[in-house]
Amino acid sequence: MRVSFDDVSVARGQRTIVAGVSLDVPSGTVLGLLGTNGSGKSTLLRAVYRVLRPSAGRILLDGDDVWRLSPRESARRVAVVAQETNDEFGMTVSQAVLLGRTPHHRGFSLDTAQDRRIAARAMDRVGVRDLAHRQIGELSGGERQRVLLARAITQQARVLVLDEPTNHLDIAHRLELMDLIRETGLTTLIALHDLDLALGHCDRVALVADGRIDRTGTPDEVLTAQVLRERFRVEAAIVRNPERERSHILLNGVVRAEPEPAAVTTKGHHS
Template identity: 45%
Template sequence: MSMEPGTLDLRSVTFRAGDRVLVDDVSISVRKGEMVALLGPNGAGKSSLLRTIYRINRPSSGSVFVDGEDAWRQPTEWVARNVGAVLQDMPAEFPLTVRDVVAMGRSAHKRLLEADTAHDHALIAAGLELLGLTAMQERAFRTLSGGERQRVLVARALVQQPRLLVLDEPTNHLDIHHQLQLLRFMRGLGTTVVAALHDLNLAAMFCDRLCVLDHGRLVAAGTPDTVLTPALLKRVYRIDATIGRHPETGTVWVMPSAAPPIGANGVDHN
């Protein structure tokens, strides 16, 4: 099947772990160059769904199409060349330097033991520079902080030059400066990005569309304006919130209300 590079099409994807349904009949289509956020509370199925795209969780039913090709019918090398990922359980104890880890992103494009080319070196240097890692490129990866490791793994995924980036909480461990810097950079890449995010306001600010999962099911999908409503936030996140507009960008802005009062016995009576 021929399709524009950088597209993703999830067709009725279900994933079960034993008798638990973690992803329940989810269908999502992502166009080339779109940045799409997966939202939902803890346990909603975001990470499980991303892992079906990256060929870790084989769907119990349904299909995952990347560029019109069934990803689960392609060789591992094909997926490694076309899909880049930063997942929550990526190894953290590489016995390598920062530069070595970033350079691993080029391995999908090379034969066994093939030396790096000038093009490879240029991409690695650019990845280090873009993520602010040049000065620490000779440091051992295992000595880095959580936020520094996250930036290294994102740089590795970018150096891979995939058509589709799959990111599970890419802003995890990052301070607000680096969160904004990373998402601005992702937004300007032109690469198709599907990212699980917890921060609703960052998702609204940077993403074209939001897909909300709850108990494994897709319960809302669309632009931030159409998805982030008080009714949805109350139903999915169990919070009361006011929806406004960011004063500079005009994007939807979620302002949670204060927590309801707790009774003397610790029970919420509302």
């Protein structure tokens, strides 16, 4: 499913957080949204999954304005792994994953045998089937993120939105989660802080700065040493790993602010 942002702006109160974003994400593409804290990445994603309504412009799913769809129809098309969620605490893993079937139910209908089969396949796919009867609150961060991904897969939406899903995960779980995301084959919009993960796992990236799209392209095109210096204030070298045919970022340090020039004073002379 193609996702298109058509001159989208999002405001909170009198403050515009996202301004005039136009962006096209072809079906099956993994797009990384990159930028510093407060750049507008998460705000843009929240407009996709109908938490923040755009103050201008449209977000289109195969040409349909997501904000003109019913909440139920929108949830059938867009699945979300949000940055912070406590909704599943007190549930077992299997109960949390089955929540993904909610948009396919009418009223308060019960889970069907087909729902349970779909959820079981999703748990198998992300490797949490053996945790099915565990409480969500007992899981590690990596396990919990895999459960949330299983729930999103169970939803059978064609667009996957993830807001900083690798936060608080160790490097092994970060790589594992990104591999699982790529394997879904879904059109994916993912906000990331880890630029090296973006280099290795995204088809395209969009650099967000001050609520606008600064540049888009392949990770190698966008994440240059100059961009890292100017936008992220780090000195870095981009190196190629010939075995994996991917690039890596070697961080060398923080770009220090230039000191203010000393004020020049002149003393008066008395005759």
